[in-house]
Amino acid sequence: MSTALIVIDIQKDFCPGGALAVPxxxxxxxxxxxxxxxxxxxxxxxxxxxxxxxxxxxxxxxxAPMSLIDMPYGPQVxxxxxxxxxxxxxxxxxxxxxxxxxLIIRKGYxxxxxxxxxxxxxxxxxxxxxxxxxxSRGITQLTxxxxxxxxxxxxxxVDAAQLGFSVTVRPDLCRAIDFDGSKVRAxxxxxxxxxxx
Ligand code: VGL
Ligand code: ZN
Numbered sequence: 001m002s003t004a005l006i007v008i009d010i011q012k013d014f015c016p017g018g019a020l021a022v023p024x025x026x027x028x029x030x031x032x033x034x035x036x037x038x039x040x041x042x043x044x045x046x047x048x049x050x051x052x053x054x055x056x057x058x059x060x061x062x063x064a065p066m067s068l069i070d071m072p073y074g075p076q077v078x079x080x081x082x083x084x085x086x087x088x089x090x091x092x093x094x095x096x097x098x099x100x101x102x103l104i105i106r107k108g109y110x111x112x113x114x115x116x117x118x119x120x121x122x123x124x125x126x127x128x129x130x131x132x133x134x135x136s137r138g139i140t141q142l143t144x145x146x147x148x149x150x151x152x153x154x155x156x157x158v159d160a161a162q163l164g165f166s167v168t169v170r171p172d173l174c175r176a177i178d179f180d181g182s183k184v185r186a187x188x189x190x191x192x193x194x195x196x197x
Pocket of ligand 1 (some may be wrong): 151152
C-alpha cells in the first residue's frame with residue numbers, strides 16, 4: 001500500500017492578486033510543503049486552459065463571470081479568464097515546493113470541456129490518465145490539499161473515492177471560493193461518498 005499527496009492547483013491565479021483569487025489561497029503553502037515529506041509520492045495538478053476556453057465568461061458574449069450556462073455535458077460556471085497556458089498566472093505559487101513533485105498533471109486543456117477533477121474532465125468520462133498512473137504505482141491512499149476546496153479539490157476527491165481510492169481531504173490545507181453555498185455543498189458531497197475530512 002503506497003500513499004500520495006495530491007496538491008491541487010496552487011497557482012498564482014488562484015492566490016490573492018490572481019485572476020480567480022481564492023481568499024487566503026497563499027496561506028496554505030508552507031504547511032503543504034512540510035506535508036510533502038510524509039508521502040511515497042507527491043503529485044501536483046495545474047489548471048491549464050487555452051486562451052478563449054469555453055469555461056471563460058469572455059468566450060460567451062453578454063455572459064457575466066460567475067453566471068451559469070448549460071453545456072452539452074451539463075451546467076457550467078463561467079469564470080474570469082484564468083490559468084491560460086504559458087501565462088504568469090498559470091505558474092505555481094513561487095513558494096510551492098514544485099521540485100518535490102513526481103508528477104505534474106495538467107487539466108482543462110480541452111477547449112470545449114472544463115476539467116475541475118484531476119481524474120476526469122467535466123463530462124465525467126474523459127480521463128486525464130491519473131487513475132492509471134496511481135494504480136500502476138500501487139498507490140491506494142490519497143490525501144488532497146489545495147485550491148479550491150469547493151471546485152477542483154471537491155471534484156477530484158469525489159472521483160477518487162468513486163474509483164475506489166481511500167481519500168482524505170484536509171480542509172485546513174484548502175481554501176474555498178464559496179460561491180452560492182458551494183463550500184457547504186462540497187463538504188457534504190465529499191462526506192457522502194466516503195471521503196475522510
Ligand atoms: C478551479 C474554477 C475554475 C479550481 C479551476 O481549481 O478549483 N475553479 N478552474
Ligand atoms: Zn479553470
